[in-house]
Amino acid sequence: MSTYRRKQIMYEVIFVAPTIAFFTIVKILPMLSAVWYSLTSWNGISAVKEFVGFHNFAVLAADKHYWYSMKFTLMFSLLSVVFANILGFITAYALSREIPGRNVLRAAFYLPYVLGGLVLGFVWKFIFLKFFPVLHQTTEIDLFGLSWLGTTETAFGAMVIVQVWSILGYVMLLYIAGISVIPVDIIESARIDGANAIQVIFRIILPLLMSTITRCLFISFLTCMKVYDVNLSLTDGNPYRSSESIAYNIYKTAFDENAMGYGCAKSLIFIAVILVISLIQVSITSRREVQA
């Protein structure tokens, strides 16, 4: 081996090895082990991992709680993604114009995103339990009088509200970035040709934003699907395990019921669902991308 080649390898190791080593420990090995564990009845403590074939998956197929939390998380993600993206686009559109206090307003919308889910859950628990009843008394709007964390439907709604509130600012920034690169003269010439504001948005801005939309939907969907902290602090899965996200469900299986093998089977289905839906979404929206 030439000296040059040997040096090249040495530098490759210096530059890349530390990162790849920990990437392997934290991501690659766990992904491979998840597949292996899912075929065992491991309880997390015993040294032996008994091979049980596809037994875990057979049990999983009939696991009511799991499929309920899957449905819950999918619906939660769908609604949160839709609302966060619509509101995110509207605020981005408004805050892309030269209006006074634009930067302060952008910062205000972004603020919830810099906080952790646990904190946000507690903040909103206080709002739902203490502030909404007061609002109900003063405004007499029935919406505020609901027992927000007490019933299945409202606990779901509460989760969506908190999630939209927390990711709105992030989605907004991505849309602002997308809007900022649309050439101004395209919009101006459309205006001169007589297009009104609504037509400009739907016929020009949105089609040109398709790549941003693809990305926003993808990122916000992924964020919503893995919700855990907000779930823990806001509803704690209540009432009667009706507001459990998948991450929460897997956590309980693995660490409260010590069923690690079974938990891994749940995890693999979870990854598969995310990948399939993401691929479908990206392929649908990216096909509609156009160039300015």
Add this chain to the structure above:
Amino acid sequence: MNLKKKNILLTAVMVLMAAIVLLPFYLVLVNSFKTLPEIGEDIMSIPKIWHVENYARAMEKMNFWHTMMNTLVITFIASFLHILFATMAGYWLIRHPGKLNNLLYFLLIAAMAVPFQSIMIPVISITKWFHLHGSLLGISFVYLGMGCSTVVFLTYGAVKSIPTELEEAAIMDGCTPFSMYFLVIFPLLRTIVLTYSILNVFWFWNDYLTPQLMLGTKKSMYTMQIALKVFSGEYLVRWDYLLPAVVLAMILPVAVFIICQRSIIDGMVSGAVKG
């Protein structure tokens, strides 16, 4: 309606929306200084007497300074590891394409779609085997493994915009790849390094799940989020206890955000266009 009037209307709507977004923070903040009966009486008002002792109590129960130190140590070490190692790896993978490096790059990017929540079970047993459990240094290295993908991804765009002539000239002048990276390339990457580092600080500070799984239940190992969760379990209905704790757990990210908001927002906007 002329443009000016339209903008005034738009501003008014936006200010109203922003006020709704910020209202929960206002309520948590003012009520954290009240006693429980005072919260019940008047939730909207600024406290008549500022009960600072609410904070003293929460700080004592959360073991605030010790918890704060733990969280800062993790935040500092993990941020440093990303800046040093992950950026370097990203640069090398992009500039030396080959079978192995392309595969590594692909794996790093593909892993971004796999949420931590779905591999947390094996992560625990594997990191235990590597003795990364129960120490602040260990969890910082675990963060490097989790966060390097994003850093490599963001470094990609920044490195691509640096002309290769610069590196060739430096090598001609007798630089080793090592000194060339630190003297020539790294200074050019400072904008993207700053952007992801700020985002990382929020992540390390706010993360609950990883420390819960990695650091065990020892009180001396609590991070801010863990302390908040434990505290909340004991005083679930005592809002006069819990609210100050919530405020304490969000002080640092809010402070960092207020100080760096321009560079965060501008960095996010320009980074999002490039990436």
